Amino acid sequence: MKKPSQQDSTTVVKAMNTYQLDRFLLMIGNIVNDDSTTINAYQYNRGKEHLYDHSGFVVLPGESPIRTIFDATCASYLHQPKTEYARLVNLLETTLEDQVYSKPNYPENYWLRIKSNREVLNGIMHKLNQEFGYVKAKQEDATDLVYLLFGSEESGLCKVTFPDAFPTTAPLVYKFDLDNIRFRKLLESSDWNSDGSLVLNTFNYIVEMATKVIEPNEECHE
Numbered sequence: 001m002k003k004p005s006q007q008d009s010t011t012v013v014k015a016m017n018t019y020q021l022d023r024f025l026l027m028i029g030n031i032v033n034d035d036s037t038t039i040n041a042y043q044y045n046r047g048k049e050h051l052y053d054h055s056g057f058v059v060l061p062g063e064s065p066i067r068t069i070f071d072a073t074c075a076s077y078l079h080q081p082k083t084e085y086a087r088l089v090n091l092l093e094t095t096l097e098d099q100v101y102s103k104p105n106y107p108e109n110y111w112l113r114i115k116s117n118r119e120v121l122n123g124i125m126h127k128l129n130q131e132f133g134y135v136k137a138k139q140e141d142a143t144d145l146v147y148l149l150f151g152s153e154e155s156g157l158c159k160v161t162f163p164d165a166f167p168t169t170a171p172l173v174y175k176f177d178l179d180n181i182r183f184r185k186l187l188e189s190s191d192w193n194s195d196g197s198l199v200l201n202t203f204n205y206i207v208e209m210a211t212k213v214i215e216p217n218e219e220c221h222e
Contacts, residue, residue: 002030004042004052013049022046022141025055036087056094072134073151077178105144111166112146121146123199124206131207132158150210151176158210159183167194171202173209186212 004012004026012024024044031037041055070078104112111117121137128135128150135150140161147161157176163169170192174183186209193201 002028002038002040004028009044009050009052012044016044016046016049020142026052032089036089038090039088040092054092056092058095059091059093069134069136073153073155073157074178075153104139104146106146107144107164110145110164111162117198120198120202124148124202127199127203128206131203132210155210160206160210167198167202170205173206175210 008026008028012026015021016024022045026042026044027039028042029037029039039057041057042052043055044052106113112121125135125137125148128148132150132152132155134152135148137146137148139146145161145163147159149157149159151157156178159174159176161172161174163172170188172185172188174185176182177184191208192205195201
């Protein structure tokens with residue numbers, strides 16, 4: 001089966017509606033014979049859920065950066081299969097030059113609309129990378145708010161978001177719950193202080209939250 005079945009599409013649409021997703025990428029792999037496989041990606045978009053796009057892959061040389069991230073942050077949970085002979089056939093490829101990139105848009109009055117605050121974000125990312133070994137900036141499709149993914153094998157995969165009222169209010173820190181396969185928001189600490197160095201204050205707050213040991217019965221938010 002190289003294309004999504006009707007049941008596949010129904011499952012995707014249900015998930016998009018349940019979790020309020022604007023886009024969903026479905027990947028289907030097939031074993032062609034004993035030594036070759038195929039993999040195809042299909043993107044669904046809200047409002048056009050049944051008109052999926054067959055998406056191409058940008059094949060990067062060397063080790064996968066995504067695999068490197070998960071190996072670093074979730075090594076104890078991963079089983080790494082190995083094969084002596086592996087062959088991927090009929091892969092739909094594209095190039096970075098074919099991708100369309102645009103300058104990020106930020107909500108009105110959002111802190112990152114100010115250039116100096118974007119330098120603050122870079123400073124926060126630099127210190128998080130030094131502390132955890134991995135950090136990546138993303139932007140939510142629905143709100144245009146920025147969030148960071150970061151972590152290590154010790155801390156697990158974490159996420160921090162910067163709400164509209166930041167830096168007056170604290171950033172929100174989440175930990176990935178492997179049992180339920182979702183991020184859980186940690187209860188906010190009363191120690192947030194926006195006075196002084198915003199880079200150091202934000203970094204210290206995030207580290208304190210991310211390295212907390214969460215008790216099994218401790219309240220967290222979805």
